[in-house]
Amino acid sequence: xxxxxxxxxxxxxxxxxxxxxxxxxxxxxxxxxxxxxxxxxxxxxxxxxxxxxxxxxxxxxxxxxxxxxxxxxxxxxxxxxxxxxxxxxxxxxxxxxxxxxxxxxxxxxxxxxxxxxxxxxxxxxxxxxxxxxxxxxxxxxxxxxxxxxxxxxxxxxxxxxxxxxxxxxxxxxxxxxxxxxxxxxxxxxxxxxxxxxxxxxxxxxxxxxxxxxxxxxxxxxxxxxxxxxxxxxxxxxxxxxxxxxxxxxxxxxxxxxxxxxxxxxxxxxxxxxxxxxxxxxxxxxxxxxxxxxxxxxxxxxxxxxxxxxxxxxxxxxxxxxxxxxxxxxxxxxxxxxxxxxxxxxxxxxxxxxxxxxxxxxxxxxxxxxxxxxxxxxxxxxxxxxxxxxxxxxxxxxxxxxxxxxxxxxxxxxxxxxxxxxxxxxxxxxxxxxxxxxxxxxxxxxxxxxxxxxxxxx
Amino acid sequence: xxxxxxxxxxxxxxxxxxxxxxxxxxxxxxxxxxxxxxxxxxxxxxxxxxxxxxxxxxxxxxxxxxxxxxxxxxxxxxxxxxxxxxxxxxxxxxxxxxxxxxxxxxxxxxxxxxxxxxxxxxxxxxxxxxxxxxxxxxxxxxxxxxxxxxxxxxxxxxxxxxxxxxxxxxxxxxxxxxxxxxxxxxxxxxxxxxxxxxxxxxxxxxxxxxxxxxxxxxxxxxxxxxxxxxxxxxxxxxxxxxxxxxxxxxxxxxxxxxxxxxxxxxxxxxxxxxxxxxxxxxxxxxxxxxxxxxxxxxxxxxxxxxxxxxxxxxxxxxxxxxxxxxxxxxxxxxxxxxxxxxxxxxxxxxxxxxxxxxxxxxxxxxxxxxxxxxxxxxxxxxxxxxxxxxxxxxxxxxxxxxxxxxxxxxxxxxxxxxxxxxxxxxxxxxxxxxxxxxxxxxxxxxxxxxxxxxxxxxxxxxxxxxxxxxxxxxxxxxxxxxxxxxxxxxxxxxxxx
Numbered sequence: 001x002x003x004x005x006x007x008x009x010x011x012x013x014x015x016x017x018x019x020x021x022x023x024x025x026x027x028x029x030x031x032x033x034x035x036x037x038x039x040x041x042x043x044x045x046x047x048x049x050x051x052x053x054x055x056x057x058x059x060x061x062x063x064x065x066x067x068x069x070x071x072x073x074x075x076x077x078x079x080x081x082x083x084x085x086x087x088x089x090x091x092x093x094x095x096x097x098x099x100x101x102x103x104x105x106x107x108x109x110x111x112x113x114x115x116x117x118x119x120x121x122x123x124x125x126x127x128x129x130x131x132x133x134x135x136x137x138x139x140x141x142x143x144x145x146x147x148x149x150x151x152x153x154x155x156x157x158x159x160x161x162x163x164x165x166x167x168x169x170x171x172x173x174x175x176x177x178x179x180x181x182x183x184x185x186x187x188x189x190x191x192x193x194x195x196x197x198x199x200x201x202x203x204x205x206x207x208x209x210x211x212x213x214x215x216x217x218x219x220x221x222x223x224x225x226x227x228x229x230x231x232x233x234x235x236x237x238x239x240x241x242x243x244x245x246x247x248x249x250x251x252x253x254x255x256x257x258x259x260x261x262x263x264x265x266x267x268x269x270x271x272x273x274x275x276x277x278x279x280x281x282x283x284x285x286x287x288x289x290x291x292x293x294x295x296x297x298x299x300x301x302x303x304x305x306x307x308x309x310x311x312x313x314x315x316x317x318x319x320x321x322x323x324x325x326x327x328x329x330x331x332x333x334x335x336x337x338x339x340x341x342x343x344x345x346x347x348x349x350x351x352x353x354x355x356x357x358x359x360x361x362x363x364x365x366x367x368x369x370x371x372x373x374x375x376x377x378x379x380x381x382x383x384x385x386x387x388x389x390x391x392x393x394x395x396x397x398x399x400x401x402x403x404x405x406x407x408x409x410x411x412x413x414x415x416x417x418x419x420x421x422x423x424x425x426x427x428x429x430x431x432x433x434x435x436x437x438x439x440x441x442x443x444x445x446x447x448x449x450x451x452x453x454x455x456x457x
Numbered sequence: 458x459x460x461x462x463x464x465x466x467x468x469x470x471x472x473x474x475x476x477x478x479x480x481x482x483x484x485x486x487x488x489x490x491x492x493x494x495x496x497x498x499x500x501x502x503x504x505x506x507x508x509x510x511x512x513x514x515x516x517x518x519x520x521x522x523x524x525x526x527x528x529x530x531x532x533x534x535x536x537x538x539x540x541x542x543x544x545x546x547x548x549x550x551x552x553x554x555x556x557x558x559x560x561x562x563x564x565x566x567x568x569x570x571x572x573x574x575x576x577x578x579x580x581x582x583x584x585x586x587x588x589x590x591x592x593x594x595x596x597x598x599x600x601x602x603x604x605x606x607x608x609x610x611x612x613x614x615x616x617x618x619x620x621x622x623x624x625x626x627x628x629x630x631x632x633x634x635x636x637x638x639x640x641x642x643x644x645x646x647x648x649x650x651x652x653x654x655x656x657x658x659x660x661x662x663x664x665x666x667x668x669x670x671x672x673x674x675x676x677x678x679x680x681x682x683x684x685x686x687x688x689x690x691x692x693x694x695x696x697x698x699x700x701x702x703x704x705x706x707x708x709x710x711x712x713x714x715x716x717x718x719x720x721x722x723x724x725x726x727x728x729x730x731x732x733x734x735x736x737x738x739x740x741x742x743x744x745x746x747x748x749x750x751x752x753x754x755x756x757x758x759x760x761x762x763x764x765x766x767x768x769x770x771x772x773x774x775x776x777x778x779x780x781x782x783x784x785x786x787x788x789x790x791x792x793x794x795x796x797x798x799x800x801x802x803x804x805x806x807x808x809x810x811x812x813x814x815x816x817x818x819x820x821x822x823x824x825x826x827x828x829x830x831x832x833x834x835x836x837x838x839x840x841x842x843x844x845x846x847x848x849x850x851x852x853x854x855x856x857x858x859x860x861x862x863x864x865x866x867x868x869x870x871x872x873x874x875x876x877x878x879x880x881x882x883x884x885x886x887x888x889x890x891x892x893x894x895x896x897x898x899x900x901x902x903x904x905x906x907x908x909x910x911x912x913x914x915x916x917x918x919x920x921x922x923x924x925x926x927x928x929x930x931x932x933x934x935x936x937x938x939x940x941x942x943x944x945x946x947x948x949x950x951x952x953x954x
Contacts, residue, residue, distance in 0.1 A: 001806075001807060001811050001814060001815075003546070003547050003549060003739075003893075003894050004811075004814060004815065004818055004893055004894070005894065005895070005896040005897075006818055006821070006896070006897065010897045011818075011821065013897075014821055014822075014824075014825045014897060015821070017825060017828055017829070018821075018824045018825060018827075018828050019828070020824070023817045023820075023821055026817070026820045026821060026824055026841075027719050027817075027820070029687075029688045029690065029841055029843075030688055030690075030716070030719060030720055031690055031693065033693045033725070034692055034693050034720050034725045035719065035720055036592070036718065036719060036720045036721045036724060039809060040589055040590060040718055040809035040812070040813075041589045041809075042586055042589055042590070042804065042808055042809040042812070043582075043586075043805060043808065044808050045805070045806060045807055045808030045810070045811050046805050046806060046808075047806075048551055048806075051551060051802060051805055051806055052551070052554075054805065055555045055558065055802070056558075056560075057575075058560075058575040058576075058578055058579060059558050059560025059561060059575055060560065060575065061574045061575030061578065062560050062561065062564055062572060062573055062574065062575040062576055063568065063571075063572035063573075064559050064560050064563050064564065065568070065572070066563070067559065067563075073565055073568055075565045075567050075568065077567050078789055079565060079566070079567075079789075079790070081565065085482075085484065085516070087482075087516055087519060087520055089557075090520075091519075091520065091523040091524065091527070093553065094523075094524070094527045095532055095533070095534030095535070095548075096527035096528060096530040096531075096532045096534065096535060097526075097527050097530065097532070097743070097744050098532070098534075098548070098553075098741040098742075098743055098744070099532040099533040099534045099548050099741050099742065100530045100531065100532040100533075100538075100742065100743075100744045101538070101540060101543050101545060101742035101743075101744065101745060102543075102742075102744075102745040102746075103744065103745065104540075104876075104877075105531075105864070105865075105868070105873065105874050106933045106935075107865065107868055107925050107928040107930055107931070107932065107933065108530065108531035108868050108873060108874075108925075108928055109529075109530055109531065109744075110526070110529035110530070110929070110930055111526035111527050111528065111529035111530035111744075112526075112530055112744035112745065114469065114471065114526050114529065115523070115526055115744075116744075116745075117471065117944075117945070117946065118471055118472055118473070118946065120944055120945050121471070121473065121945040121946040122509075122511060124945045125509035125510050125511060126509050128507070128509075131944055131945075132944075132945070134745070135745075135746075137601035137602065137605060137746075137747070137788055138601065138788050138789050138790075139789060140786075140787075140788045140789040141601070141605070141787065141788050148644070166789065168786060168788075168789045168790070169789065171764075171785045171786045172785070172786055172787060172788055172789065174785055175612060175763075175784055175785040175786060175787055176608075176644075176787070178612060178615070178645070178784065178785070179611075179612065179615055179645040179646030179647065180645075180646045181646060224499065224503050226500065226502045226503060228502060251505065251509065252505070252509075253495045253499075253504065253505055254503060254504075254505055255502065255503055255504060255505050255506065256505060256507070256509070259505075259506065259507065260502075268789070274562075275559075275562040275563050276562075276563065276564060276565040276566070277561075277562055277564075277794055277795045278561060278562075278564040278565070278566050278573070278576050278790075278791070278794035278795070279565075279566035279789065279790025279791050279792070279794055280601070280747075280788075280789075280790055280791070280792055280793040280794050280795070280796075281601065281746075281747035281749075281793040281794075281795060281796055282789070294942065300745070301942075301944055302944070303938035303939070303942050303943055303944050304938065304943040304944075305933050305934045305935065305937045305938035305943075306933070306934055306937065307930045307931035307932060307933050307934070308923065308931040308932050308934075309931050311468070311930055311931070313930045313933045314933075315933050315935050315938045317935065317938040317939050317942060317944075318939055318942060319939075320939075322636075323604070323635075323636035323637050323639075323640035324635075324636040324637075324879070325636070326636075326640075327636045327639040327640060327649075328639035328640060328642060328643045328649045329643070330636065330640040330643070332640065332644065333604040333607065333608060333637050333640035333641040333643075333644045334602070334604055334605075335602065335603065335604045335635075335636075335637050336602040336603065336604070336735065336742075336745060336746040336747070336748045337602075337745055337746045337747075338601075338743075338746045338747040339743050339744040339745030339746050339747075340741070340743030340744055340745075340746065340747060341743075341747060343523075343743075343744065347519060347523055349511055349512075350472050350482065350511070350512045350514060350519050350522075351481075351482035351483060351514075351516060351519050352481070352482070352483045352511065353476075353480065353481045353482060353483065353511050353512055353513045353514060354481075354508050354509065354510065354511045354512075354513055355479070355481045355483070355513070356481045356482070356483025356485065357509065357511060358508065359483070359485055360483065360485055362488075362492075362493075362495065363485060363486070363488055365493060365495060365498075366488055366490050366491065366492050366493045367488075367490055369490075369493045369498070370490035370491060388498060388499045388500070388503060406569065407569065410569055410572070416568055416569065416572075419567045438485065438486055441486075441489060442489040442490050445490070
């Protein structure tokens with residue numbers, strides 16, 4: 001094995017130094033009743049050339065849309081696809097970043113620490129929050145942790161979830177809260193006709209036992225929510241507003257959740273950090289505002305300080321919130337986070353910069369509006385919601401079976417036109433969620449429109 | 458003494474300090490559809506009123522900045538990195554190559570399943586390999602990290618008891634456990650009950666467990682080998698006693714690198730265990746993650762696995778979301794797929810004999826360090842160890858020195874320090890895990906460095922106290938960072954410096 005450097009002579013010398021007769025003797029501490037004496041049922045080992053071939057064969061069993069210059073899938077649904085500059089891949093692949101671990105020893109981890117400090121700053125800027133942590137696993141677990149933090153801050157058990165929250169985020173919140181007692185309740189709020197949160201329904205649910213309202217914007221359906229009135233309603237009852245953003249690119253144009261009154265803002269950053277990666281690893285973004293929030297944040301924080309010579313440097317800080325110090329009283333159990341994807345996010349946002357972010361957002365909006373207008377002009381297609389959207393929108397399809405339409409378009413036209421929402425909610429079987437980005441050329445959009453037209457004629 | 462870690466030490470400012478208004482490193486396609494104006498499309502309340510203060514820099518500036526930052530790091534690729542409990546072994550390049558293939562990286566998990574058969578096959582085979590290694594019926598690949606796996610395991614254990622109309626709220630945890638174990642209990646509404654291991658042998662005694670067992674105990678959480686680097690020799694009897702009392706056994710698999718092919722937890726009474734793919738199966742640690750924490754379970758816990766699972770249906774694989782007794786999900790999508798793929802590559806390259814050899818050499822390396830370190834430092838359990846050895850600063854303290862001084866001085870000798878002050882049961886602990894991929898020559902150099910530092914502790918203790926000297930930055934003031942938290946860049950305060 002090429003990663004195992006020991007020669008037989010070295011092994012013999014090491015055993016002699018240890019005073020053990022054999023390597024096997026080192027395992028005699030394991031009682032015989034616990035020993036495994038069989039043969040592990042694993043495939044035979046492969047050399048690099050063989051393994052490369054195997055992986056390429058496996059890869060060929062996947063369909064990478066766009067590989068033949070056809071349109072990329074029109075899928076976002078919490079994981080939008082954007083162009084990732086080669087510089088991001090090249091820098092993040094550097095072994096000094098990729099093969100280091102948690103920067104417990106600050107003096108030999110300044111690179112990772114400085115990058116996380118920049119990441120925290122960028123998340124604060126995007127979300128307009130006072131603080132941001134060093135990352136969470138993904139947007140869904142970050143949302144669940146935000147909900148738990150809101151419970152700690154308010155001492156209240158209930159949470160109200162807007163209808164536009166990603167269904168898998170909702171499921172994640174349910175699981176995270178499952179053990180925390182019978183009084184815990186997650187109430188799903190209905191949406192209004194526009195696709196936003198119904199303010200009357202919200203008012204009816206708000207009360208002294210509500211810790212927070214959780215609202216995603218752009219919503220799972222692409223709908224933009226005006227957070228300010230929702231924040232005001234929540235705050236009037238002493239509840240917090242948790243905003244969720246799975247498409248941070250929107251924040252190039254969209255009002256920052258923190259400016260609109262959100263107390264905790266979480267999101268998923270993979271769309272701007274890397275390819276869809278079959279769903280992971282992504283990066284959970286976590287920001288919060290307010291004096292009380294700092295001590296209740298989950299996860300790691302990097303802070304600036306000075307060394308013995310007065311030079312600026314960075315360290316992990318406020319660790320008394322964390323599991324390795326506080327154990328059962330920690331704010332979360334998270335230890336390993338998603339630092340390398342956070343680094344990719346940081347590098348891409350640095351490349352885009354203030355102007356690039358806004359221009360890229362505008363480009364996404366223009367393409368989406370173009371596609372949405374053309375598709376909703378097709379016979380039988382209609383917008384599911386009337387509210388403004390960013391780079392994703394839901395349409396009702398003629399015939400009522402969006403899954404069949406996806407299947408037909410991908411087989412007959414090599415185009416995946418979106419996600420059929422029946423997979424999440426049986427009542428939405430006639431709804432197709434279409435995600436657009438700057439990676440879709442006009443000709444791709446025209447082909448999408450033509451395919452949808454042909455498939456439903 | 459060795460050379461500084463990097464020939465040229467830059468003092469690199471935060472990327473924001475290089476900004477110039479109007480500059481950008483973006484390369485955007487021209488707009489080939491009619492332009493629209495958000496200001497006319499959207500109500501005013503939706504429009505951003507203050508642009509985020511992102512850096513305004515060119516691509517060359519970005520490349521130079523992050524390349525310089527990278528050179529401020531120690532990593533496995535540059536040095537021995539013996540962080541105990543973290544299993545900092547070599548990360549094979551082939552696995553990174555696989556993860557960069559568009560045929561995997563460009564997949565969206567919501568593409569139709571017939572377009573994802575290769576990816577599903579990777580998951581299906583990986584589950585099978587991990588199940589074989591652990592002796593489990595099924596493995597969920599969903600958890601993103603070890604602590605996430607613990608959470609998943611405890612949720613399944615809760616569901617198992619609830620299924621039997623039992624509400625058990627206590628989880629027994631030895632005092633050697635990682636902090637994540639008790640934190641996970643709290644996160645999921647369990648009460649952690651700490652069990653002492655402070656006997657002469659450093660292991661958990663069956664009678665200690667029995668004394669704590671009652672009908673409120675949902676599970677025992679045990680790390681084996683323990684964080685003392687010791688095998689929990691009573692594991693079989695302990696598991697039997699827990700089961701007799703109606704509880705289950707959860708094993709923290711952080712130290713599984715010591716026992717591959719030597720024991721299978723599922724065979725000896727462990728009901729659930731997480732694997733740390735970034736430790737045992739060599740996926741890069743990424744400066745703090747991402748990892749992956751798949752959880753293996755026995756047949757009794759299978760109904761409670763998170764959704765979705767990957768199931769065979771004829772010659773196809775499909776995702777099964779229809780599992781009525783499932784605990785639900787702990788995250789979006791299916792898991793950290795590209796991490797799972799890297800672990801798949803590692804497992805396929807090594808095979809059964811290779812993995813056993815990995816554990817043998819990891820244990821050999823640790824024992825080789827043990828017999829030499831015990832001549833230089835106090836080693837509380839000097840007779841044997843598994844994959845890591847724990848020393849302490851007991852003999853340094855009379856000199857006015859402690860673990861942190863030794864650790865920081867190791868940096869000057871070109872080594873990443875071991876894990877310090879953990880496990881908590883050993884005051885001033887120094888936890889050294891060399892892993893199998895370090896050569897004996899490197900281990901000798903490490904021991905020589907410790908020997909030199911122990912000598913310095915007597916002759917010139919200030920060298921330790923003021924270390925590191927060659928890292929490009931001196932010892933950092935952690936108390937100041939916590940007292941006056943500065944957690945983001947602020948232009949006026951940070952620039953110029």
